[in-house]
Amino acid sequence: MHSMTGFGRGSATADEGTATVEIACVNRKQAEVVIQLPRELNELEARIRRAVLNTISRGRIQVSVQFDRSSGAPAPVSVDLRMVDALEAAFETISRHTGRNVCPEAGDFLRTSGIIRIEESGLAAETVWGAIEHALEVAIEQVLEMRSAEGSDLAKDLSTRLTALEKTAAAIATLAPGRPERYREVLTKRLRDAGLELDLQDERVVREIGIFADRCDISEEITRLDSHFRKFREYMTGEEPAGRPLDFLCQEIHREFNTIGSKASDAAIAQHVVEAKTELEKIREQVQNVE
Template identity: 35%
Template structure:
């Protein structure tokens, strides 16, 4: 069965130096839209993350977030930005000369300024980082796809049930349609009798009545629409049983079914038929809303 576009997955890769955690969240979207949020030191791996994700995802807006924690054997270095520290010191000395007031705690103040002192990992092995990122990402994508599959199966079951309801309404329309010309003819006869009573004008004849009925039957015929509707419903059922991404195909089929239902509605000249058309459109709208979340 098809997958949903909604889901969540998490993957963790633990090493001696660090532990990398990747979270993947997805919602429905017309195309595949991947958003990657990384700490600055992992920026070089964004292309790798996008490439691996595109291999396993078809559609949806996907947010991928990477965080890390130092491991037990993590080693760190504190780096000093000498030029920045010297610039702060020169500025403080100028401030003292300008105001005549001595600035106390210069070193402490400078050390607290952003960028002066930075903690750097002493294990920046790119190959090892790439391996850990892949391990965590595959874990997260695997969990995400499992969640999307479970949700997709639930959606598909519900959509199949609604498709059968729609098929029953189409069958009702198909059974009712052949009787409409006869009902129309009876209404014409009744109306003529009310108008003319027992005295009919010279131009009035049963042949004219039959011709009018035949013309109405031709104009109101929905045989072709019914045939196409059954074909679309069969295709809808087959698509919902597929494991491939079928969201776009389902969108197209829903549009075509709407088109046929609207055509039948425009030809309907019967209360029961009109009610069935309205019920079909209401049900079809519910189907369309759910289809928007199918990959």
């Protein structure tokens, strides 16, 4: 089981310079990847996103990529040859018009805007991708290590709290069978207090107790709770991301305890239900951190 929070940083050096990748992950129901890249490397965004989503399935993942050129690496220079030809043609036109030979000099080409361009960084995506990819792998590995470590701590806490829920459910299961007998005693007392002396074997009393016993039967809810608890532990120890399944199970467990509380009509069982809901709320808060 993995947590959704983590941080990783990787760097790699190539002839062109050094790539640095930082990844920060926080909680989120769905997977959201936000990538910050130098403008000239925007074409690499799809590759980076794919690499991240291949290993991280849930959370908000912030990826920051920086590439620092080597101090000795020359900035690339580009020449617009069409403008060069146009400038040459313009001087030829001037020569024909004036009847004398007017030739452009080096300064004319340098002063003409757009003929010679010096790129600010000159980063070529394919050239630097190898270094960025390696730095990205290192950063992802660190993120996974941190998420795994935090996930282990979460698993221990969830296991402890789940054990408490199991004990509460077991206590409720122990109290449940005696509920019809307690109801019979209460019913008998109320009849006596009302001055109605009825035989406990009276068909009306037996039918009333039978209806109550059927209405307050929580054996199905206890069985489903046991099943949910087992499934919860299976997801916690499985290899697949468990956050969404665990969140769903928390909802189902809450529903079963709610039903038990409404059906049992018993103060002792109601107290256990309140305790279970309190513990379950803590579990749900922790589950929100699970990938």
